[in-house]
Amino acid sequence: MRELGVASAGPIPILPKPMQTETAQPPAAIAPTMTSETIRLQPTSGFSRVLSPHELWRYRELALQIAVRDITVRYRQTALGAAWAVLQPVGFMIVFTLFFGHLAGVASDGLPYALFSLSGLVPWTYFATVLLLSAESLVNNSALVSKVYFPRIFVPAGVVAAGLVDLGISLVILLVVVFVSGFVPSAAILFLPLLVAMAMLTALGVGAALAAVNVRYRDVRYVIPFAIQMWLFATPVAYPSSLIGEPWRTVSALNPMVGVVEGFRWATLGTGDAPLAMIGVSALSACVLFVAGLAYFDRVERGFADFV
């Protein structure tokens, strides 16, 4: 770059003529009207960013892009691709059926054990996967977090949203199996969106909080797989919650996944009594976990870039 050399005073002939002819677009596209608000950057405390809907709305397109990225990347350069979405719950179903169903003879509310466990495994696999991934998400995206500003909640939220594709696929498989086995879902199937939403809220609340802790203390990454295992056994996936007597059965629904899994079974198989009490308790509990998780995330968000 010979233009750089001259140490004399005055403007340096550093720049060649503009490379492209400037015909394409006049530089008028700045549109200052809509965005020229003044933002004050100062030390903050309390709830300021995450829970500001205005802020989230401003960055909505980024949220979408992050979710799309997570979906696209997930199965790129895998031989089986989206089949993994199905293989995982089906694999567990086989193992559970063999060991719990046949060998241990665990009850299954009068349903074929395979179908019984699959209907629980479909929502559980979604939940466990996105919980694990969202807890790791901030650390895995440290380059992004330390170099650009955007509402950080989009990182775990993107993971939770991206997981829905897998859930959709495995749900279709579940319904096919249900039909083939001679069951017909009742109108209760309309509850599915609510149940999925509960799983999402729980995963995002807990996942975001864990992701935030993970930024400071990498211990979290070792705890999570273990905690998820524990959580699986605290959830009636391999066994029916009817094994637990009332009122404890309803109390156990404080674990939101109890309501989700039992609800899923009821909604897809169209059998048994509506577990409305459990769904209600779980929905409430999911909301509490969601709000608490986000509140914690918000409180520590401002420090992420300094620690990650």
Next chain:
Amino acid sequence: MSSSAIDIHGLGKRYALGLHGGYGSDTLRERIQHLSRNALRKAVRRGPPARQERFLWALRDLDIKIDSGDVVGLIGHNGAGKSTLLKVLSRITEPSEGYAEVTGRVGSLLEVGTGFHPELTGRENIFLNGSILGMRRTEINARFDEIVEFAEIERFLDTPVKRYSSGMSVRLAFAVAAHLEPEILLVDEVLAVGDASFQRKSLAKMNEVARQGRTVIFVSHNLAIIQALCERVVLLEHGKVMADGPVRSTIDSYLRQLESAASADLLQRTDREGRGWEESMVKRIEVREREGGTADVVVGGRPATIVVHVTEVLPAMECQLTIVDSLGHPLMTMDSEISSERDVRDDELGPRIECEIGALPLLPGRYRIDVLLKGNSHIQDGLQAASFFDVEAGVMDGRPIPVSGAEGNLAVAHTWRLPS
């Protein structure tokens, strides 16, 4: 036109020292131990909590006002707080005190290729990276072809970025960033990417951006670029504004500051790059033509010796010297690790390292030396602008070295063959 775009008042940013900062504990267990010990201490009321208040103020009492449309350069030593200021202004990190008012959409370019995902294709990454940098989808669509053309990657648009050469991905990253249209653009030393022709192209693009009436804050060590792009320059030192004004005068005071730092005792300087090893440190650097000659004045085309005085002799010492012109543009690096048969290791030498140049290939002017010292297989010490020296006009291999009006900074021995 002269409404303010950025208004900084008493801004300060503090970092806690220590491995992870904050509590001096980097695993949960230590944190829990620490908390319980503190609680215990408080309970028995024995003295203050053990928490140590060790902070580093990266920025302190900063007051800067930047009008919209200004193109401002930000210069200063390593660790003067330039990057921290950009991080605060782009909302990546919060200030610890004071405030900054920012009017308008901010686009920041702190590192090219932020958020590139290796598994995604060039096309997918353009959209992802664009929206990370704050572009709307419609904007990206509108400028997509331009970006692709600028990056020169048409053929590889649907290839995953992980298969790109490093040059290609850097070009793509810069292309996306350069087509951002924020009202305020923050740029941190990103022009030093790609090959020479692409650097020139990027520079032209930055210049075009700067002329479009946008507010730009530009951090660079390359004073030539700063001089070409900016009208005003802010000089930071230890997190404070040392000078703020027209390009020429601020750059001058920066250079004076560099020189006074070099002439003072080098051991006093804190802007070192030794990463804490510093078993041996650079004490002084001198440049002379021969033993006994005048220090720090040498003649082009004549031999010159650079002597690095160090505090301690360590096993396997290596030294790297970079000669930089007065505009901050590095001209050449001499590295003892890239060895020659004629290099010697001398037991009798004492705590010094010498680099002999057979014929100094420099034009008249003032130059500085950056130094990096290695030993015990670690980087022991590093200093920018460790020494300054003047080169006087001379003769290179029988041919007078051009004094002025020449382009470039170097003179080499050469022979012409011309028709008679």
